[in-house]
Amino acid sequence: MSKKDYYDILGVSRDASDxxxxKAYRKRAHQHHPDKAGGEEAKFKEVNEAYQVLSHKEKRKQYDAYGHAFEGAGGGAPGGGASSGFQWDFSGGGFNGGEGFSDIFGDFFGFGGRGARRKTNQGEDIQASLTIELEDSAFGxxxxxxxxxxxxxxxxNGxxxxxxxxxISCTHCSGxxxxRKQFRTPFxxxxxxxxxxxxxxxxxxPKHKCATCGGNGIKHATDTFTVKIPSGIETGEAFxxxxxxxxxxxxGTVGNLYVSVSIAKHPVFTRQGDDLHMKVSVGISQAVFGDKVEVQTLHGAINLKIPAGIQSGTIIRVEGKGMPRRAGYGKGDLxxxxxxxxxxxxxxxxKELLEELKKENL
Ligand SMILES: [Zn+2]
Ligand SMILES: [Zn+2]
Known part of the structure; x- marks a missing residue:
């Protein structure tokens, strides 16, 4: 099979609409159809291959991103024949939509770098979501x-x-x-x-299948285990x-678990990246004369210095009392x-004293 660009094969630009x-596919498929005089099977196959990819939103996206690279990514084509790892057989004919294409293409378009041939005895990855406390993230x-x-x-034992x-040798595949599976397609x-x-x-x-699992070595179960929360993880992130x-x-190989995290609202701290915000309330005289106020941070109590003459809404920054920084060492600020x-x-x-102050226009 040619390594020619699929867009070139159909004669359309890279931003061509569906x-x-x-339209381009119909024209060319018609032109090269092997049953027609002047038709050419090789070109017809090429056109079909191009169309199967470019007419499928996801496949087109992958093709745009990786080009023909997916072909060489993994197992590739047995015997170096058809690049896509399957062969065309025109003996069948007749239209019969259904399965076929998407299954086959789904296989050899194995996601990312996994390669053309999906590893068969690989358990699926699964996802879970978990709500944690801010402290769980702060301390991992x-x-x-x-x-x-x-x-x-x-x-x-699986x-x-x-x-x-x-x-014993498997009778289904003769070991x-x-x-070999056949798929009927429009072509x-x-x-x-x-x-x-x-x-x-x-x-x-096995000659005798396991009585518990019926021979496949697996079972569904509720599994309970502990996971370590990556320190500094934020809502919306996963590990x-x-x-x-x-x-x-x-x-076979067990798949992986991906846990997406959501952090519950904290009664005291609001998070902004690596920093934590909190409210500190001071009395009138503390604001006027300044003071030291004990404040509970995530990392223990500190004495917060309130400067004399502070205004409401002033933010006092305390370095290193925030969340652990995800990119590197240290912590954000409070x-x-x-x-x-x-x-x-x-x-x-x-009341008496404030009445006195009032007389002084305070
Ligand atoms: Zn078998
Ligand atoms: Zn078993």
């Missing part, structure tokens, strides 16, 4: 979480075999681990080798936990917003 692509605490996931069967059962039948669903690519199966995703059949408290309940003495 409509333009469809451990939290217990409980979630449903696929785990290895404990009776057979092997799928009854204890002490021997393994090769692969079966004929396509064939692709897929992993055997009986043995999951191993070519071998990964290796090996806590779904287990794969027959003791920003204390000073509020001068106007008393509403006064003792007789206080």
């Amino acid at each position: 409509d333009d692509i469809k 605490r451990e939290k217990e979480i409980s979630l449903k996931r696929v785990i290895a069967c404990d009776r057979c 092997s799928g075999a009854e204890p002490k059962s021997e393994t 090769t681990g692969e079966v 004929g039948t396509m064939a692709q080798n897929t992993t055997c669903t009986e043995c999951h690519g191993r070519g071998k199966v 990964g936990v290796a090996g806590k995703g779904n287990a794969a059949p027959f003791g 920003l204390a917003v000073v509020n001068i408290h106007t008393p509403t309940k006064l003792t007789r003495r206080q």
